[in-house]
Amino acid sequence: MTDIYDPAFVKDVFDRCGRNYRWWSMVASFGFVAIWRRQCVSALPPMPCERPHGVDMMAGTGEVWGPLIRRHPRIASITAIDISTEMHRQAVARLHRSRSDRIRHLEIDALANNLPTGTADFLISTFGMKTFNAAQHAKFAVEVARVLKPGGVFAIIEASDPEGWPLRSLYLFHLEKVLPWIEYLFLRGAQDFAMIGQYTRNFGDCSGLAEELRGQGLEVTFRRHFFGCATSVAGRKPG
Ligand SMILES: C[S@@+](CC[C@H](N)C(=O)[O-])C[C@H]1O[C@@H](n2cnc3c(N)ncnc32)[C@H](O)[C@@H]1O
Numbered sequence: 001m002t003d004i005y006d007p008a009f010v011k012d013v014f015d016r017c018g019r020n021y022r023w024w025s026m027v028a029s030f031g032f033v034a035i036w037r038r039q040c041v042s043a044l045p046p047m048p049c050e051r052p053h054g055v056d057m058m059a060g061t062g063e064v065w066g067p068l069i070r071r072h073p074r075i076a077s078i079t080a081i082d083i084s085t086e087m088h089r090q091a092v093a094r095l096h097r098s099r100s101d102r103i104r105h106l107e108i109d110a111l112a113n114n115l116p117t118g119t120a121d122f123l124i125s126t127f128g129m130k131t132f133n134a135a136q137h138a139k140f141a142v143e144v145a146r147v148l149k150p151g152g153v154f155a156i157i158e159a160s161d162p163e164g165w166p167l168r169s170l171y172l173f174h175l176e177k178v179l180p181w182i183e184y185l186f187l188r189g190a191q192d193f194a195m196i197g198q199y200t201r202n203f204g205d206c207s208g209l210a211e212e213l214r215g216q217g218l219e220v221t222f223r224r225h226f227f228g229c230a231t232s233v234a235g236r237k238p239g
Helices: 006-027 033-045 064-072 085-095 134-147 167-188 193-203 209-216
Strands: 051-058 077-082 103-107 119-124 148-159 220-225 230-236
Touching: 006 033, 006 085, 006 167, 006 193, 033 064, 033 119, 033 148, 033 220, 033 230, 051 134, 064 077, 064 193, 077 085, 077 220, 085 103, 119 134, 134 148, 134 209, 148 193, 209 220
Parallel strands: 051 077, 051 119, 077 103, 119 148
Antiparallel strands: 148 230, 220 230
């Protein structure tokens, strides 16, 4: 049986859909992804230093760099980690000259990275959690705690299953039935984005990740966005 959490499987999915990822994610979320990225940036606690160095985990096409650098113009560098060749390629193609000298691209598995310990002033991650299972979330929490400096800050956001929301079944119908049909019709029978519904339902929300991060000694605030259609965790490594 296919393991949809195998990093090689996930890499293939994003290598196939990387070219269409930006417009698809905007259309499929009715523009909410852009709002949620900005909210994730806002959730970052104050930076611990004047010229911070940080990491964007599961950076994809780099959609968060604009809002991040606008809010923190003195960011010195961002290490962009992503497993997908095509997503990096798209990111590089879109990089504005003014930002390119601050971005370092690493095509690696975020859970098997070789980032030095205790060196990041901040860590951000937008929409990269749902393709991890619970064991991978536990590993990811270890990595967040490891790469951050004492005093370093983080914010992570992911589309979530809005349990308890009266319109939840409509939302899941949109994710699991409507979007796969649109993809099938407009992207010549492709069924990659169609998996988002399954990943989102399996993921639930960021509360499990919040517990893992607290277990690593981090200070964590959990938030719900738009009735729980996205959830985030943000906080700091004490020190
Ligand atoms: C839904 S996209 C999000 C991209 C971007 N952060 C955004 O806000 O649009 C998820 C990204 O996570 C990457 N990814 C998934 N598993 C990964 C892993 N184990 N290591 C590194 N990147 C991974 C995928 O290649 C993809 O680019």
